[in-house]
Amino acid sequence: MAADETPVTTPAPAPSRDRGAATRGRGAAGSAALGRDIGGVGGGGAGEGAPRAPEAAGGVTEEAGITTRATTRWIIPLVVAGLVLAALNLRPAITSLGALLEEVRAGLGMSGSVAGLLTSVPPLCFAAFGVIAPRAARRWGAGAVVCAGMAAIATGLLIRPWAGGTAGFLAASALALAGIAVSNVLMPVIVKRWFPGRVGSMTGLYSMAVALGTALAAALTVPITEALGGSWRAGLMLWALPAVLAAVPWLLLRDRRGGGGAVTGPASSASGESVTTASANGAARRGEAPFNPVRSRIAWSLACFFGLQATAAYITMGWLPQIFRDAGVPASTAGVLLAVTMGLGVPLSFVLPQLAARMRHQGMIAVALGLCGLSGYAGLQFAPATGAWAWAVLLGISNCAFPLVLTLIGMRSRTGAGVVGLSAFVQSTGYLISIPGPLLVGVLYQHSGGWGLPLALMTALMVPQIVLGFLVGRNRTVEDEHAAAARAA
Secondary structure, eight states: OGGGOOOTTSOOSSOOOOHHHHHHTSSSTTHHHHHHHHHGGGGGGGTOOOOOOOEEETTEEEBTTBOOHHHHHHHHHHHHHHHHHHHHTSSHHHHHHHHTHHHHHHHHTOOHHHHHHHHHHHHHHHHHHHTTHHHHHHHHOHHHHHHHHHHHHHHHHHHGGGSOSHHHHHHHHHHHHHHHHHHHHHHHHHHHHHOTTOHHHHHHHHHHHHHHHHHHHHHHHHHHHHHTTSOHHHHHHTTHHHHHHHHHHHHHTSOTTSSOOTTTSOOBOTTSOBHHHHHHHHHHHTTOOOOOGGGOHHHHHHHHHHHHHHHHHHHHHHHHHHHHHHTTOOHHHHHHHHHHHHHTHHHHHHHHHHHHHTOSOOHHHHHHHHHHHHHHHHHHHHOTTTTHHHHHHHHHHHTTHHHHHHHHHHHSOSSHHHHHHHHHHHHHHHHHHHTHHHHHHHHHHHHHSSSHHHHHHHHHHHHHHHHHHHHHTSSOOHHHHHHHHHHHO
16 A cells, blocks of 8 residues: 555646556445545545545635645645644553552552553543544544544543542543544544555554654653652643643644534545445445444454554553562663663554555564564563563564554555444454453452463463464455455355
């Protein structure tokens, strides 16, 4: 998909079609047109120039698929800035807490089991609130929902240190995590709409921003807390500020007509239909049922792979500093080690999606990442302090299964409607699958008094993740799968 990338900022004087657009259009009739509609402004850069009804985005008019210079001058950079700033805020709520988990437990009187529940709240919220993202985006627009998500993150992080006891802390955390959940689901959707010919590079860009935000929160939370007199409440609260900043681009990108514009409204077809409606109507004309991820083997395989990598990621973010601290590593060093683990995702999250987009089978990438995870867990089991830096590096490489699976979501569907459904299903179901892992680690840690059993569990879960990663790497799409099932029936 990334092999045919062309700059989205180039005006399209006449309709054209490149090899990438032809490839995306091989499926059922109307798929290529649907992809053009979803592309919004970015569609012109991929050679997708079908006529559309005029749309106004921030006061800029587009007609006949031609992107005006005024549009490309400020809207495209603003979309990129919005993606990056939003992505920077998708993990600090979690890793900042992991760096201060011992202090929060002491301050709120939490047991190990309750702390395990706290580390399970992120995937629970992601599963519960992620499913509402597509419907909310159709109603108010993807940009407006992401903006609301940033506001929820800022509000939750601002109030959670002062919310009272454990229940108030959990409730405020859930508010912030709800904002992260809807933004998580809509990031691949926005990329597909605005940059349909650059899915690999744009996924890499925002995945890199996710990793950077994760690493910065892990590295800076303890020093910030110490600089503020050792108050863990103040150290956690300050991470609300970047979320406030991230809301600004999405406020500027709102559709000023109040309708469904290219950024904030449901992606429209030439006839004015929403993407979901156009897809359903096209399927009906062909005598097919709309794509249903619940009946898709590809969707379920991706969801299980997503769930297992999320389990490993949230155990790492929530418990890795504690593993190092229990091995005798100072708190500040343990935070830096977590930052190293998360920080490796910055360059790798940019490189891996582009590499994956150029391969026909991405399974070997998943296998290599899984083997790094197995090596890291073995090191934590037998020499946690002696080889701490090496284990942090290996686990950081392993955690890059996240940008890989995000890329696969974009590659396993040819249409924007398919990506919307696939992203919501894979992330919501995957996060549901990941909920028990961090909680079980906390229970095993408290009752065994050490890290032997928790690390054995983490090692065991890595094996099916490797197998599933290899399987979902095969070059298939949900549209082809759906068409084959329809023919068989």
